[in-house]
Amino acid sequence: MNDAILVKKDLYYIGVSDSDIRVFDIIMKTANGTTYNSYLLKTSHGVVIFDTVKEEFSNSFFEKIESLCSYDEIKYIIMHHLEPDHSGALPELAKKAKNAKVIISPMAQPMLKSIAKTEDMEFETVWTNKKLSLGNKTITFLSTPNLHWPETMSSYLEEDKVLFSGDVFGSHYYDARVFDDLVGDFDYAFKYYYDHIMRPFKSDMIKALNLYKNYEIDTICNLHGPIIRNNPKKYIELYEKWSTKNEKLHGKKVVSIFYVTSYKNTKEMAYSIYDGVESDENLIANIYDLTALDEQNMLEILEESSGVMIGTPTINADAPKPVWELLSCMMLLEKKGKFGVSFGSYGWSGEAVDMISSRLKDLKFRVPMQPKKIKLIPTKEELFECYEFGVEFGEFINGKFTEITL
Numbered sequence: 001m002n003d004a005i006l007v008k009k010d011l012y013y014i015g016v017s018d019s020d021i022r023v024f025d026i027i028m029k030t031a032n033g034t035t036y037n038s039y040l041l042k043t044s045h046g047v048v049i050f051d052t053v054k055e056e057f058s059n060s061f062f063e064k065i066e067s068l069c070s071y072d073e074i075k076y077i078i079m080h081h082l083e084p085d086h087s088g089a090l091p092e093l094a095k096k097a098k099n100a101k102v103i104i105s106p107m108a109q110p111m112l113k114s115i116a117k118t119e120d121m122e123f124e125t126v127w128t129n130k131k132l133s134l135g136n137k138t139i140t141f142l143s144t145p146n147l148h149w150p151e152t153m154s155s156y157l158e159e160d161k162v163l164f165s166g167d168v169f170g171s172h173y174y175d176a177r178v179f180d181d182l183v184g185d186f187d188y189a190f191k192y193y194y195d196h197i198m199r200p201f202k203s204d205m206i207k208a209l210n211l212y213k214n215y216e217i218d219t220i221c222n223l224h225g226p227i228i229r230n231n232p233k234k235y236i237e238l239y240e241k242w243s244t245k246n247e248k249l250h251g252k253k254v255v256s257i258f259y260v261t262s263y264k265n266t267k268e269m270a271y272s273i274y275d276g277v278e279s280d281e282n283l284i285a286n287i288y289d290l291t292a293l294d295e296q297n298m299l300e301i302l303e304e305s306s307g308v309m310i311g312t313p314t315i316n317a318d319a320p321k322p323v324w325e326l327l328s329c330m331m332l333l334e335k336k337g338k339f340g341v342s343f344g345s346y347g348w349s350g351e352a353v354d355m356i357s358s359r360l361k362d363l364k365f366r367v368p369m370q371p372k373k374i375k376l377i378p379t380k381e382e383l384f385e386c387y388e389f390g391v392e393f394g395e396f397i398n399g400k401f402t403e404i405t406l
């Protein structure tokens with residue numbers, strides 16, 4: 001990929017490949033490497049650059065620009081996203097392209113200085129329906145925040161029906177053939193990218209997809225992986241399917257009870273709680289021993305749960321690792337609106353249950369009740385209290401009580 005590649009008349013791909021990268025942003029495996037996509041548009045009113053590349057790949061990026069135009073011809077640099085994999089070459093480009101104005105979303109303004117490390121970059125902020133008329137070409141801007149940073153936005157090139165989607169519809173998948181209809185099967189990478197980058201922002205994604213619906217989309221120029229020109233509908237529909245939330249099973253709201261146990265004390269509590277939740281015919285309770293669940297299963301279960309109840313004994317003044325694994329995988333989920341609570345048996349100090357309760361609050365779960373703690377082996381009366389604990393939690397999920405912040 002040493003030369004600029006024509007995408008449409010006057011629109012060029014000037015991205016770079018990072019074929020050897022194997023881990024991206026700490027959390028993602030990249031078996032096929034990745035690309036940092038950037039685009040150059042020639043118009044009757046000058047040249048527009050859409051996003052830049054990671055700094056260490058700047059040389060190849062600048063060579064491509066130089067093969068197409070002189071820096072003085074560049075009038076606008078549109079930055080859909082300021083993460084360093086796309087803004088790394090921005091300071092250098094802005095220095096070279098003296099006539100260029102940087103276009104960003106309002107949310108990007110407070111970030112620009114800290115990312116570009118310069119005060120003197122000329123910029124303009126844009127939002128949905130703001131247009132940039134460039135003689136024979138028109139660009140409409142679309143606000144698509146939180147996909148996956150607060151400042152992300154998209155834009156649409158009207159005459160060519162091209163959507164510039166930022167990281168949305170991206171995949172970490174390098175293939176020198178560049179276009180979706182020419183590269184190998186990248187479906188796994190497309191799904192993996194969604195799961196790790198976009199999945200925590202499903203509500204914002206639905207808003208963005210609704211905005212995109214107002215435009216006829218012929219080609220999607222994204223920021224990573226294959227450019228989508230053959231079947232954009234397929235990829236848009238996949239995002240719609242993955243972003244649509246379903247927290248119901250058999251028409252009932254789902255409450256998932258997770259526990260670990262060494263002497264079955266916390267397990268007994270979990271089963272009494274289960275009976276309490278199940279006593280409500282509008283709810284369906286499921287119960288899981290965390291030691292036998294892998295992360296993918298945890299995520300799928302959590303995703304469909306309106307309520308999450310976590311049971312843990314206290315072991316050496318802490319909760320055991322499987323409990324923390326459950327909590328740490330939640331960074332890949334949208335927690336908005338979900339209820340959470342903790343419970344467990346303990347011997348003398350019992351801090352694990354409180355730690356999990358605070359962690360649930362930190363993760364922005366709605367935690368409407370104090371955790372339920374029982375000393376060592378639960379008595380019959382205490383198990384009945386657990387039953388009632390389950391009933392009460394269910395009532396919060398059904399909206400019977402108004403929560404107070406604990």
Ligand SMILES: Cc1cc2nc3c(=O)[nH]c(=O)nc-3n(C[C@H](O)[C@H](O)[C@H](O)COP(=O)(O)O)c2cc1C
Nearest residue numbers: 262263264265266313314316317346347348349350
């Ligand atoms: C290795 C070990 C360490 C423990 N450390 C603590 C502790 O720090 N604080 C506490 O309150 N209980 C502690 N306990 C007691 C357990 O929390 C208690 O036995 C509890 O009832 C176990 O519940 P379970 O049967 O659900 O595992 C410890 C137990 C074990 C086996």
Ligand SMILES: [Fe+2]
Nearest residue numbers: 081083148167
């Ligand atoms: Fe990003």
Ligand SMILES: [Fe+2]
Nearest residue numbers: 083085167223
């Ligand atoms: Fe990115």
